[in-house]
Amino acid sequence: MCLDRLLEHAVAGSEATRDSLSRALFHGLAGSTTLKTFASRYGMRPGGFARRFIAGEALGDALTSATRLTAGGRHCTLNHLGESVRSVEAAREAVVAYEIILQGVREAGLSCQISMKLTQLGLLLDPRNREENLRRVLDAAGDTYFVRIDMEQSFSVDPTLDLFERVWRAGYRNVGVVLQAYLHRTADDLKRLIDLGAGVRLCKGAYQESAAVAYPAKSDVDTSFVRLMRTLVDSGTRPAFATHDPRMIEAVKTYAHERGLSADAFEFEMLFGVPSDLQTAIAAEGYRVRVSLPSVTSGFSTSCGGWESGPPTCCSY
Numbered sequence: 001m002c003l004d005r006l007l008e009h010a011v012a013g014s015e016a017t018r019d020s021l022s023r024a025l026f027h028g029l030a031g032s033t034t035l036k037t038f039a040s041r042y043g044m045r046p047g048g049f050a051r052r053f054i055a056g057e058a059l060g061d062a063l064t065s066a067t068r069l070t071a072g073g074r075h076c077t078l079n080h081l082g083e084s085v086r087s088v089e090a091a092r093e094a095v096v097a098y099e100i101i102l103q104g105v106r107e108a109g110l111s112c113q114i115s116m117k118l119t120q121l122g123l124l125l126d127p128r129n130r131e132e133n134l135r136r137v138l139d140a141a142g143d144t145y146f147v148r149i150d151m152e153q154s155f156s157v158d159p160t161l162d163l164f165e166r167v168w169r170a171g172y173r174n175v176g177v178v179l180q181a182y183l184h185r186t187a188d189d190l191k192r193l194i195d196l197g198a199g200v201r202l203c204k205g206a207y208q209e210s211a212a213v214a215y216p217a218k219s220d221v222d223t224s225f226v227r228l229m230r231t232l233v234d235s236g237t238r239p240a241f242a243t244h245d246p247r248m249i250e251a252v253k254t255y256a257h258e259r260g261l262s263a264d265a266f267e268f269e270m271l272f273g274v275p276s277d278l279q280t281a282i283a284a285e286g287y288r289v290r291v292s293l294p295s296v297t298s299g300f301s302t303s304c305g306g307w308e309s310g311p312p313t314c315c316s317y
């Protein structure tokens with residue numbers, strides 16, 4: 001089901017659809033046109049459905065949410081919605097959007113992470129450009145901010161990991177990457193990243209994939225998640241676990257405890273708005289909880305004059 005249909009169903013109150021929402025949301029959020037349409041159709045009113053899932057139409061709103069969450073003991077990640085740009089110009093625009101987000105985070109005095117999809121920065125376009133774009137974001141993040149590279153469809157895993165490794169070997173240490181438990185290949189990828197000493201965020205995986213590359217059965221994905229989680233707890237650097245699944249969360253807590261890891265040696269990551277009572281309970285036990293906030297910098301390219309003239313001042317942040 002495409003995202004706008006899914007959102008329509010969710011608004012109509014289908015509990016079954018809501019269950020599958022977080023999976024669809026992760027990659028669906030990137031389809032910013034749909035979300036923007038959805039948000040404007042249903043409004044961003046306080047308490048409204050769109051409001052729960054989208055931190056705000058503008059970076060200013062995301063920063064306000066991040067400030068509130070940080071005051072409540074959460075850690076935050078901000079991203080700029082979008083993926084799979086088709087032109088070098090669009091990729092550069094995404095770079096500027098991230099520079100703006102980082103500038104906003106810095107001015108707000110927040111210690112948020114940034115997460116992004118490399119196809120936003122032109123991963124599937126000119127190889128020289130994509131590396132330059134990534135370096136620009138990492139340079140903007142500097143020593144202060146950590147940049148997490150999301151993992152996308154299986155065909156983009158190799159180019160994503162290769163580009164990640166290039167910047168890592170070039171000396172960047174303010175960057176980590178995501179791995180997906182549903183892919184058959186992930187144990188090997190995890191070993192590669194552990195050998196590098198890189199930080200990994202483990203998730204189940206959000207895209208439609210064939211049985212040739214991914215486990216079709218949910219139970220197999222869960223088994224794989226637990227197996228990979230154990231490797232990460234044993235040998236990973238700053239492990240992060242992105243899941244809303246209480247069984248996976250319990251498995252992480254139990255294994256980390258068995259292995260003598262302190263509660264702040266790893267973290268749980270969840271999407272903004274889902275499910276905040278679970279976040280509260282985990283944080284109350286002393287675990288680090290990071291909330292991912294999408295920041296819809298809507299109308300950036302048209303209303304703000306594009307990237308060539310430098311960061312525009314009309315975006316609210």
Ligand SMILES: Cc1cc2nc3c(=O)[nH]c(=O)nc-3n(C[C@H](O)[C@H](O)[C@H](O)COP(=O)(O)OP(=O)(O)OC[C@H]3O[C@@H](n4cnc5c(N)ncnc54)[C@H](O)[C@@H]3O)c2cc1C
Binds near residue numbers: 178205242248
């Ligand atoms: C911070 C973050 C970053 C992510 N990054 C990536 C990425 O880079 N690449 C990628 O492919 N995917 C990413 N994902 C998506 C991820 O791969 C899963 O598709 C998504 O999180 C759903 O899996 P799950 O483990 O949360 O639970 P599921 O397997 O979907 O559900 C298992 C159980 O968890 C509980 N649950 C799940 N969702 C909810 C909810 N919304 N409200 C209440 N209970 C719920 C329910 O009890 C449910 O039965 C990310 C997810 C998060 C939260």
